[in-house]
Amino acid sequence: MSPSNPCFKSSAMHSSVSPSAASGASSAQTMAIRELEFTALPETLEARPSDVAALVLIRLRGRPVGQALLPLETGRCTGLRARLLAAADSAFWEAWLAEDLGLPPAPRPAPAPAATIAVCTRDRPEDLERCIAALLALPDDGQEIIIVDNAPRTEATRDLVARFPQIRYLREPRPGLDVARNRALSEARTELVAFTDDDAAPDPMWLRALLRNFDDPLVMAATGPTLPLELDCQAQIDFQHYGGFLRGYKRMLLDAAVTDPFLGWHAGAGVNMALRRTVIDQVGLFDDALDAGTKTRAGGDADMFRRMLAAGYRIAHDPEALNWHRHRRSLKELGEQLHGYEVAGGAVLAKAMFHEGNWGAGLRFMLWLRGELTLVAARLLRRGGSPLAVSRTRIAGGFIGLRAYGIARRIADGQQRAETAPRSGPVPGPVTGKDR
Amino acid sequence: MDPVLSLIIPTHNRRALLMRLLDALAADPGRPDPIEILILADNCHDDTVAAAQARVDLPLRVIELPGLGPAGARNRGAAEARAPLLVFLDDDVIPEPGFLAAHLAAHQDTGTMADGAMVVGSYPSAPHASPDYFQLLLRAWWREHFLELARPGHRMRYTDVLTGNLSVPAAVWDRLGGLDAAFQQAHEDYELGLRALTAGVPLVHARGARGLHYEYLTKTPAAALRRARDEGRAGVAFWRKHPQMQADLRLYAMRPRGLALRHRALCAAGPVLDAGAGILARLLPGFQRRGLRGAYISVFGLLNRYWYLRGASEVLERFSAWSDLPAEPQRAPPLPLKLDLAQGLGVCEARIEVERPLQLALHHGDRQLTTTDLDPGAEPWRGHHLRPFLLRHCGAAWIEARFAGATGTEDVDAREREAATEGLARAAPHLNQSGAPWVWHEQYAQWARLLARLR
Numbered sequence: 103m104s105p106s107n108p109c110f111k112s113s114a115m116h117s118s119v120s121p122s123a124a125s126g127a128s129s130a131q132t133m134a135i136r137e138l139e140f141t142a143l144p145e146t147l148e149a150r151p152s153d154v155a156a157l158v159l160i161r162l163r164g165r166p167v168g169q170a171l172l173p174l175e176t177g178r179c180t181g182l183r184a185r186l187l188a189a190a191d192s193a194f195w196e197a198w199l200a201e202d203l204g205l206p207p208a209p210r211p212a213p214a215p216a217a218t219i220a221v222c223t224r225d226r227p228e229d230l231e232r233c234i235a236a237l238l239a240l241p242d243d244g245q246e247i248i249i250v251d252n253a254p255r256t257e258a259t260r261d262l263v264a265r266f267p268q269i270r271y272l273r274e275p276r277p278g279l280d281v282a283r284n285r286a287l288s289e290a291r292t293e294l295v296a297f298t299d300d301d302a303a304p305d306p307m308w309l310r311a312l313l314r315n316f317d318d319p320l321v322m323a324a325t326g327p328t329l330p331l332e333l334d335c336q337a338q339i340d341f342q343h344y345g346g347f348l349r350g351y352k353r354m355l356l357d358a359a360v361t362d363p364f365l366g367w368h369a370g371a372g373v374n375m376a377l378r379r380t381v382i383d384q385v386g387l388f389d390d391a392l393d394a395g396t397k398t399r400a401g402g403d404a405d406m407f408r409r410m411l412a413a414g415y416r417i418a419h420d421p422e423a424l425n426w427h428r429h430r431r432s433l434k435e436l437g438e439q440l441h442g443y444e445v446a447g448g449a450v451l452a453k454a455m456f457h458e459g460n461w462g463a464g465l466r467f468m469l470w471l472r473g474e475l476t477l478v479a480a481r482l483l484r485r486g487g488s489p490l491a492v493s494r495t496r497i498a499g500g501f502i503g504l505r506a507y508g509i510a511r512r513i514a515d516g517q518q519r520a521e522t523a524p525r526s527g528p529v530p531g532p533v534t535g536k537d538r
Numbered sequence: 539m540d541p542v543l544s545l546i547i548p549t550h551n552r553r554a555l556l557m558r559l560l561d562a563l564a565a566d567p568g569r570p571d572p573i574e575i576l577i578l579a580d581n582c583h584d585d586t587v588a589a590a591q592a593r594v595d596l597p598l599r600v601i602e603l604p605g606l607g608p609a610g611a612r613n614r615g616a617a618e619a620r621a622p623l624l625v626f627l628d629d630d631v632i633p634e635p636g637f638l639a640a641h642l643a644a645h646q647d648t649g650t651m652a653d654g655a656m657v658v659g660s661y662p663s664a665p666h667a668s669p670d671y672f673q674l675l676l677r678a679w680w681r682e683h684f685l686e687l688a689r690p691g692h693r694m695r696y697t698d699v700l701t702g703n704l705s706v707p708a709a710v711w712d713r714l715g716g717l718d719a720a721f722q723q724a725h726e727d728y729e730l731g732l733r734a735l736t737a738g739v740p741l742v743h744a745r746g747a748r749g750l751h752y753e754y755l756t757k758t759p760a761a762a763l764r765r766a767r768d769e770g771r772a773g774v775a776f777w778r779k780h781p782q783m784q785a786d787l788r789l790y791a792m793r794p795r796g797l798a799l800r801h802r803a804l805c806a807a808g809p810v811l812d813a814g815a816g817i818l819a820r821l822l823p824g825f826q827r828r829g830l831r832g833a834y835i836s837v838f839g840l841l842n843r844y845w846y847l848r849g850a851s852e853v854l855e856r857f858s859a860w861s862d863l864p865a866e867p868q869r870a871p872p873l874p875l876k877l878d879l880a881q882g883l884g885v886c887e888a889r890i891e892v893e894r895p896l897q898l899a900l901h902h903g904d905r906q907l908t909t910t911d912l913d914p915g916a917e918p919w920r921g922h923h924l925r926p927f928l929l930r931h932c933g934a935a936w937i938e939a940r941f942a943g944a945t946g947t948e949d950v951d952a953r954e955r956e957a958a959t960e961g962l963a964r965a966a967p968h969l970n971q972s973g974a975p976w977v978w979h980e981q982y983a984q985w986a987r988l989l990a991r992l993r
Contacts, residue, residue: 155988171988184957189987191980192968195961199933199969202940203883203925205690319665343985350977358671359678361973362831368974384667412829414667414674460829 133157133333134174139164140198143186147172147179157342159329159424160186160194162201166327166424168194168351193351193421214294214313216244217376220286222279223251223300224395227258229428234266236303236426245296245309246270250286252395253277276517278395280388280402283372287382296376298425303331304374305424312376315418322385322415323377323407325370326423327351337436338429344440347371347427354419358411364451364466366407369417374425375403385409390518391510392449398506401446408450441499448503449510456508470500541574541597543642543705544619548578548611549629553586555752562632564595568639573597576615581605609717609726612701616711624711628702630756631661631749640746641705654710655740656731659703659747660684663754671826671834672759680751687743691926693916694741696783699731703749710739720775723768732780732915741917759822759838766842770849774863781864786915789850792843794860801860804851815844874899874909875919879928879939887921894918900932902939908932934966 134149134156141163149156156179158170170189172179179185200206219237223230230249237247247269251259253276263271274285287295296312298304308326315324328347333339342348349370356369372393378384386409393402407417430436447470454463474497480487487493545563549556556577563569575598577590582602590600601618603611616624625641627633637659644657662684663677687698701717704727714733717726735741773789784790794801803811819841825834854860875895877886880903890898896918900907910919910927928936941958968980 154992169984171984173988173991181953184951184953187954188957188961189984190961190965191984192965192971195937195965196933196969199929199937203929203936205925205929320667322667343989345978345981348977348981349974350972350981352972352977354973356973357674357678357681358669358831359674365974413669454829458829459827462829462831465830465832 131339132335133339134177135159135330135333137161137166138182138186140167140186140194143183145180145182147174147182149174149177151177153177157330157333158186160190162194162197165197165207166351166422167197168192170194191351196352211314211317214316216246216292217294217296217309217313218246218248218286218290218292219296219298219309220248220250220283220290221298221300222282222286223249223259224253224277225255225259226300227262229301230259231262232303232428233298233300234262234269237298238266238268240304240306240309243310246291248272248286248289250274250282252279252282276521278390278514279372279393281390281395283402284387284390287377287379287387290379293379294376295379297372297374299373299427302328302373302425302427305426308374308423308425309376311420311423312374315420316376316378318416318418320414320416321355321418322381322410323369323375324418324420324423325349325375326420326425328371328374328425328427331426331428333429335431337431337433340433341429341436341439346429347373347425349419351421353421356407356411356417356419358414361411362462362466363408363411364454364463366411366417367404369407369419370403372403373427374423377406381406381410385413385415389453391453391507391514392446396506396514397445397510398449398503399442399445401443401450404446405450405453408454437495441495444496444499445503445506448500449507450503452504452507453511457511467500467504471497474500539572541572541621542570543573543623543625543638544615544621544708545573545575545625545627545638546578546612546615546619547575547627547629548580548608548615549582549586550580550608551582551584551586552629552756553582553584553589555632555755556586556629557589558752559627559629559632560590560593560596560598562634563638564593566633566635566637568636570638570642573638574599574619574621576601576618578603578611578615580607580611607722608701609722610719612726613716613719616708616716619708622708623705624708625705626701626703627749628661628751630752631702632664632752633749636746637749640744640748644742644744644747645705645707653740654707654713655742656699656710656734657705657742657744657747658687658698658700659705659744659749660687661703661749661751664750664752666754668754669826671831672762672822672838673754675835675838676753676757676762680753688745689926691923691929692743693913693919693923694743695913695916696731696735696741697728697915698741698743699727699734701727701730702751703747705747710734713737714739718779720779721772723772724765725769725772725776729776729779732783735915735917759819763819763841763845766845767849767852770846770851771853772849773846774850774853777863782867782869782914784863784866788846792847792850794857798857798860800847801851802857804848805855805857808848808851811844812848815841815848871912872896877901878903879907879936883925887924890919890924891921894920898924900928902936903942905939905942907935907939930970933969934962937962 131154132152134153136147136156137159139161147156153174155174156172158172159166160168160170168191170186172185172189221233249263249269249271251273260271263269272285272289274282283297294313294316296309312324312326315321327349330338330342333342388402389405392398392405393400410417430439451463451467454460474493477487478493481490575596577598577600579587579600580603587600587602590598603614606614612626623645625638641657645655663680686692714737718729721729773787776787777784777789818837821837822834874897875893876899877889878901879886897910897912898919899909941955968976
């Protein structure tokens with residue numbers, strides 16, 4: 103659920119346009135989302151009258167190759183081909199060029215062996231139902247689907263999953279997204295485990311596209327682009343504009359020789375990733391003091407990517423492993439989500455700094471702070487920058503995160519001890535955290 | 539029966555790895571037969587010689603040498619070999635099944651055994667995850683090198699010739715005179731590659747001739763810095779022997795300019811500065827332990843440059859010797875082959891294949907696309923180089939030309955042409971870039987444009 107840790111983001115990215123600047127589209131406005139095959143384009147794109155623009159995923163001979171944003175007039179866009187050519191990104195042009203020169207991309211290697219798909223969920227049966235429908239529409243390569251019901255308040259999830267006998271249901275009573283992910287990893291029966299979120303709906307080729315990246319024995323994780331399922335309100339448009347989960351439409355191979363492990367989140371997010379199960383032995387489990395359900399609020403995936411890269415493994419981002427995600431609908435939820443990313447960024451740095459003795463994390467925190475303060479200064483001097491309220495939230499989030507990790511760590515350790523302690527045994531004493 | 543090929547393996551105190559290498563050869567079901575294997579045990583103090591001689595499962599001969607260095611050992615191996623094809627393999631490269639067969643086939647397929655080609659195979663790092671920054675950098679260098687070698691349309695260069703995994707017909711080896719003993723420690727393979735290229739010997743990459751390089755077991759930062767010093771020495775020898783290639787040398791990029799304080803200091807007080815470099819090198823483990831990746835990479839790069847220049851200064855001795863290095867010989871540049879791509883790529887490829895030019899001047903109708911750089915270290919152009927070149931280096935110009943409809947044969951509508959020009963102008967700077975932060979720059983620009991339109 104945590105796509106990115108803006109704590110780590112270079113100041114260059116949020117100095118361009120701040121999320122609140124997206125208010126050019128008023129709250130009653132919506133955007134259309136289309137997947138279009140470039141070799142068979144209609145003359146006109148038709149959408150709802152309320153759609154002021156369209157986000158177009160361009161496919162070329164079936165492969166997703168790029169995107170364009172098109173303004174619409176009363177929900178229509180005519181002369182579509184020319185409009186797309188004017189608005190398409192460089193990834194599209196690279197694909198067009200290769201096609202035109204008769205240099206099609208290399209054929210896909212045979213799909214990897216069967217995998218497990220794990221969905222961690224908590225009390226969102228409506229979203230989950232859509233997710234399950236999408237997963238059941240994937241070609242059957244022998245994959246097993248696991249739903250981890252994380253500390254549910256109702257039986258709705260269990261009842262929903264009971265309708266699909268081919269799906270394995272697991273209940274994880276201890277709350278926390280990373281706790282649920284670890285449960286899925288340890289219960290999976292296959293070497294490769296793909297994760298998605300309950301509020302997502304993967305493309306039919308999603309799993310195959312993810313798995314083919316594991317032909318390199320050093321690739322420990324594969325990710326893909328995640329696009330919005332709907333852009334029906336301001337919060338969703340803002341999130342997408344802010345960067346969303348998108349990492350572009352070009353294949354990337356992250357390796358610590360080139361990418362600083364702290365930028366591991368550039369690879370993608372937990373909503374769209376597959377891991378080797380051997381990660382448990384080689385790198386370790388997800389950190390149960392991180393991500394949703396803890397004080398650190400996000401960052402479990404970013405921390406995992408960081409540790410993979412630091413251990414010398416690679417992460418592949420495959421643009422054909424498409425997933426679709428329903429973004430938060432209210433501005434309040436969006437604000438909390440973005441604030442959560444700041445907290446998580448600080449938390450991951452605190453973990454590296456204070457628990458692993460990594461001074462590089464301290465350096466990175468200073469760099470981040472300098473970038474944020476530069477933005478504040480720019481704003482005060484009326485030379486761009488983000489709105490002060492945004493800066494304040496971001497900076498506060500980073501500092502809260504520094505402290506949040508220690509607290510979350512103590513709580514998680516207490517829970518672990520409570521779980522492993524024999525029922526009849528002595529009650530665990532107060533947790534001091536000194537034994538870390 | 540005479541062997542069809544002689545496999546020449548120089549080795550120096552790496553018994554365990556050498557045994558693994560021999561195990562891999564013994565287990566290869568596609569191994570050509572008969573072959574001979576020459577182990578050049580160069581100044582070995584471990585029991586390499588005894589262990590190798592005990593291998594009765596392979597047709598091998600062990601030759602003990604007093605410490606000739608790798609180049610001398612390879613020359614000696616070539617002199618001892620009885621087969622018409624010489625295959626060179628390093629002692630830390632474990633060949634994959636079909637390795638020798640692929641080398642042999644590459645010479646037979648192209649019918650080059652008679653004309654003589656030089657066949658290189660790849661030997662990327664054995665998959666090994668390590669948090670060690672040095673190992674990561676090393677692995678990345680090799681990965682990039684062999685990815686480029688295997689890329690469609692790669693123009694072979696003299697720097698692709700590495701003796702770690704190479705095969706040459708004995709006749710060609712003799713004609714070229716083998717490795718130059720003046721390059722005892724480094725770049726003896728580049729130097730051979732350059733002479734081969736100049737002599738018109740085709741350089742070929744054989745995909746099946748693969749091995750895995752277990753460098754992580756043998757290479758340390760200290761060894762890499764010693765190697766940088768050797769490369770500095772070799773750089774001077776290379777410049778002196780092949781002044782026409784100087785602009786391609788690392789030494790050239792590091793030649794003295796302006797006050798050249800570094801170069802003067804190195805010639806005057808090298809041993810004193812070495813102590814400073816030693817202190818700096820002792821910081822590296824601390825940077826590693828504390829996760830100071832940027833500091834490690836910067837300091838290691840600094841030390842690498844230091845030792846390279848130090849090696850060069852040792853050979854040059856005096857600062858004034860820098861100016862005695864031979865100047866680039868003046869030669870009339872060849873006329874580039876002028877091609878009109880509007881005639882069709884197939885037609886152009888066929889012409890390149892016939893003419894084998896050193897340089898191309900590419901046009902599309904009356905539109906000039908580009909003139910390729912003259913690279914004296916690369917093989918002449920081949921037909922199959924053209925399209926990948928356009929894709930990687932000339933994409934925007936090609937797309938523009940295509941939409942301009944300069945051919946007159948295609949009916950591209952004017953509105954589309956305008957749209958493509960507009961879109962391409964924005965996308966062109968990002969062509970062939972990938973990864974952060976380009977993704978975000980481009981995406982933000984898309985959104986900024988949209989929001990400006992909506993406002």
